[in-house]
Amino acid sequence: MHELAVAQALVEQVDAVIDQHGAAQASLIRVRIGPLAGVVSELLATAFPLAAAGSRMEHAQLEFSHAPIRVRCRTCGAETEAAMNRLLCGACDDWHTQILSGDELLLESVELVTDTPHPSPLTPHPQNV
Amino acid sequence: MCDTCGCNLTPGNKHLAFKPVAKGATAVSVLKGLLAKNDDQAAHNREHFDRRGILAINLMSSPGSGKTALLEATLTALKDEFTCAVIEGDLETENDAERIRAKGVQAHQIVTGTACHLDAHLVHDALHHMTLDGVDLLFIENVGNLVCPASFDLGQHLNVTLLSITEGDDKPAKYPVMFRAADAMLLTKTDLLPVLNDFDCDKAEAHLRNLANPAPVMRLSARKELDMEAWYAWLREQLAAQRARVALGQSRRPAIQSDGQKLHSVTA
Numbered sequence: 001m002h003e004l005a006v007a008q009a010l011v012e013q014v015d016a017v018i019d020q021h022g023a024a025q026a027s028l029i030r031v032r033i034g035p036l037a038g039v040v041s042e043l044l045a046t047a048f049p050l051a052a053a054g055s056r057m058e059h060a061q062l063e064f065s066h067a068p069i070r071v072r073c074r075t076c077g078a079e080t081e082a083a084m085n086r087l088l089c090g091a092c093d094d095w096h097t098q099i100l101s102g103d104e105l106l107l108e109s110v111e112l113v114t115d116t117p118h119p120s121p122l123t124p125h126p127q128n129v
Numbered sequence: 130m131c132d133t134c135g136c137n138l139t140p141g142n143k144h145l146a147f148k149p150v151a152k153g154a155t156a157v158s159v160l161k162g163l164l165a166k167n168d169d170q171a172a173h174n175r176e177h178f179d180r181r182g183i184l185a186i187n188l189m190s191s192p193g194s195g196k197t198a199l200l201e202a203t204l205t206a207l208k209d210e211f212t213c214a215v216i217e218g219d220l221e222t223e224n225d226a227e228r229i230r231a232k233g234v235q236a237h238q239i240v241t242g243t244a245c246h247l248d249a250h251l252v253h254d255a256l257h258h259m260t261l262d263g264v265d266l267l268f269i270e271n272v273g274n275l276v277c278p279a280s281f282d283l284g285q286h287l288n289v290t291l292l293s294i295t296e297g298d299d300k301p302a303k304y305p306v307m308f309r310a311a312d313a314m315l316l317t318k319t320d321l322l323p324v325l326n327d328f329d330c331d332k333a334e335a336h337l338r339n340l341a342n343p344a345p346v347m348r349l350s351a352r353k354e355l356d357m358e359a360w361y362a363w364l365r366e367q368l369a370a371q372r373a374r375v376a377l378g379q380s381r382r383p384a385i386q387s388d389g390q391k392l393h394s395v396t397a
Binding site for chain 2 (some may be wrong): 023084098100
């Protein structure tokens with residue numbers, strides 16, 4: 001089960017984000033995952049608490065957004081949905097396709113809890129509201 | 130992409146970052162590959178290889194499909210032509226490294242314990258136990274497993290996936306992540322085709338094409354040294370291509386990761 005290794009990598013990355021923003025802990029972690037990434041979200045959800053134990057995200061909620069498999073045909077140019085083991089063009093059935101989405105394994109966003117209000121480019125500073 | 134100043138925000142992904150959040154909380158957009166740390170290490174490994182003009186090949190397959198036997202035959206056949214080195218990955222034992230050393234070739238065994246795949250850090254540690262100067266071809270024999278190794282970049286230039294004819298011709302359909310990553314697929318143990326006649330090589334190739342993979346398919350038997358020439362010719366061709374890239378200061382990642390990224394939009 002390589003999901004534990006992936007969960008450990010996730011914890012390291014979120015830890016770096018917490019440091020960068022001077023936050024106290026993470027409350028929500030959103031991961032974007034496609035079927036072709038080779039990582040099972042359910043297993044990652046099982047592995048995450050083990051990897052996160054004792055860290056600043058051990059109480060964080062882990063949320064997944066699932067990326068659908070979409071391909072673009074190099075022959076006819078159509079963009080269609082495809083199945084995991086049948087990445088053919090939905091319009092002309094050609095196999096010369098490129099993946100548009102479905103192989104992502106991304107840390108999409110993190111919600112942070114700050115002990116002290118911290119200026120961030122992403123949210124207005126309390127004094128300016 | 131920058132993680133500090135917010136310049137990785139685009140009109141396409143802005144909504145992810147500016148999602149309203151509870152009081153006292155801040156949402157930050159990251160949009161970074163989950164395995165970024167592994168990928169950074171892999172890029173570093175690739176620099177090690179490119180600096181020395183080495184072509185690095187990651188061999189993947191299920192256990193027992195003949196990765197080590199393929200290497201034994203290949204190292205013997207190419208010993209006067211190229212200097213090779215091998216990194217072996219297994220959960221336990223030095224057995225495979227010993228088989229390679231018996232051919233007079235430098236081999237380092239990575240014992241992963243319980244880990245089901247190699248990662249870029251394990252390979253990097255192995256590189257520091259090896260003499261890379263003068264090496265032309267580095268083979269990394271991954272842990273026998275059709276699932277996990279496909280998700281980790283090691284710094285290799287090419288993925289070669291083996292499918293032995295004792296396994297079943299629908300393996301590419303069952304393990305699409307693995308076979309989609311292949312730059313070449315080898316159908317091994319073809320000497321057994323007369324007795325295992327339910328394996329259809331054409332079907333195996335068709336399943337690979339269904340994954341939109343144009344990789345060459347070579348049918349061979351390393352043990353009986355049948356039809357090995359196409360494989361050797363492919364290796365020579367790929368090494369020449371690698372040397373040409375190095376001369377131009379370029380590199381290459383396995384086919385699956387090189388295109389596509391720029392096509393991705395982060396919006397659903």
